[in-house]
Amino acid sequence: MQPSLVQKYNVPGPRYTSYPTVPYWEENSFSYDKWIHACVDTFKQTNDKDGISLYIHLPFCESLCTFCGCHKRITKRHEVEHPYIEAVLKEWELYCDLFSAKPKIKEIHLGGGTPTFFSPENLKQLIEGILKESVVADEHEFSFEGHPNNTSKEHLQTLFDLGFRRVSFGVQDYSEKVQQAIHRIQPFHNVAKVTFWAKEIGYTSISHDLVFGLPFQTLDDVLDTIDKTNSLHPDRLAFYSYAHVPWIKGNGQRGFNDEDLPKDDEKRALYEEGKLQLSKHGFAEIGMDHFALKSDSMFKAFADRKLHRNFMGYTTTNTKLMIGLGVSSISDSWTAFAQNEKVLEDYYARLDKNEIPVYRGHILNTEDLIIRQHILNIMCHFETSWADPSMQFNELEDVLASLEEMQHDGLLQLKGQSLEVTEKGKPFVRNICMAFDLRLKRKAPQRQLFSMTI
Structure with missing residues (x-):
């Protein structure tokens, strides 16, 4: 290049x-009532035919990864799990009270944070509580993000039994030096273990997330990570550019110096050479930063021009209504966006008032x-x-x-x-x-x- x-x-x-984009939302012309109206209107128009999607944000992590730009709360106190799940289920109940029929769930995605911070028992309570108020669409897709260090076989089996068939594991890079810099110590054998478990249980789409442009990362690191990843035969990959946004995330992205990051052509070479290596392994480029085997549903969606993109990233389903549950989650009714309270205590306080906890948004x-x-x-x-x-x-x-x-x-x-x-x-x-x-x-x-x- x-x-x-x-x-x-x-x-x-x-x-x-x-x-x-969020910085350009017209928040002054947005209101709680306008969001409720937009949400209910889209539900009436599309639920019977297309169903709806749910993104559930599970924000807790036991340790801070310095490459991460997501909304999270760091804690080792697992007693936070139950109150949070109760709050999410109450938020869902408030939405269901608005609707004229049972929601038809087309897609559920558990993101974070670290969804596998939560015990299998608590995740089961969460999903069963969601589905109790719903109808599951015939061709649904349920997926979750798993941390290879704490995803257990019980996590995988429990969610599989609840209808989950896709799992994404965050890998980033296998270089020890890079892992030290981003505070994500994750041996290859941990990733191999959970990947093989998922295959054994019957997951039909396993994804690994890789990142290029990380501190101290070299071309050899990227190629080695891709080759190790390919040896585990995932169905799809995300190969993201590291988003360095310390002005937004503060000290969370200051575990290294700016000069430790690959720049411009050096960084682009990591992508171009990595993409070439992925192609040799049979992965086709799908949209921006995503690759899939031709047997995977994401490649098929791309080929059939059904690939969609929203706040969950690329999806194989396209529902007009996507409801975000949990702290900081963003919802989309196609004609409006709404974001939940970003501070956990504020999120809880709004629910205590029996209010859906949106605090800002945009009417398109x-x-x-x-x-x-x-x-x-x-x-x-x-x-x-x-x-x-x-x-x-x-x-x-x-x-x-x-x-x-x-x-x-x-x-x-x-x-x-x-x-x-x-x-x-x-x-x-x-x-x-x-x-x-x-x-x-x-x-x-x-x-x-x-x-x-x-």
Whole structure:
């Protein structure tokens, strides 16, 4: 790859799990009542046909990983488990009270934090409590994130018996030096053990999360991690760029110095060489930072143009209503976003008042919905079109003009009334989406809000 392209396009930019992105939400025009109305309206329109998705945030971790940008609370006190599950189930009950029928659950994802911080018994109580008020869709997908160091065979069996068939294990990197820097000491045999358990039990999609651009990480580290990962034969992989956002997460991302991080072309080489190695092992590139075997459901969703992206990342299901349960979770009714209280005590206090604990959000206008669809198309299919008048907007010509330089650099092709990302342009997909981000263009941030795109 040309060094000049990496240097040219390596700017702060969103990862586009939503549009508008959270810093550009119009919180002043949002209200609790507007969110309830949007949520109920979407439920009425889509529950019978498509069902709904649930993201459940389980925030507790026993130790702090310094690479992590997620919302978490560090504790070794496991007595926090039961009150938290009771709170999440109460939040779900408040939502169910709004609905005119039993929710049809299409997807559940347990994220964190560390979901396997919770005991198998408490996770069973949680899921059974959710499903008691619901109907499970025929073609559902239940998944969870497991920490290889504390995921037990009982965790895997319990969740499997409740309908879970997909599990994702956080690996990051197998280099001891890198693991020391990010405070994530995780031997290969721990990952192998839980992966083999999951296969033995019958999980049909096992994923490993890898990260490039970590402190002290070398090309040899990345290739060794990929080869070790391939030896365990997961079905899909996430190969993320490390998001260095210490201005957001404070000391949690200061376990190392900035000069310890690979930069620009050095960092991009980790990705390009890693991607080549993944291809040799039979993993196809799916969207941004994701790879899958052709036998996996995510590859099939990509091939069938059914891949979707939301606050859970890439998903194989596309429901208009996604409800986020738990502290800091974000919900999406397609026409509105809402985020729960981010401080645990505030989350509990709102529930004690019998209130759904949302504290901020955004109501999407017509322009937002059009731009959102274009960005989704690019992120999920590497292309978009405005041939349909419903996909056109007032500033389309300006957006197309801003894409001409990227076309000149070989990152995309503009053909008539459509755009297609080239193979060369896939590493720059966030930059291409930024050309459509009208809210970002109209109000450039005065301070850095996002991680670097490359």
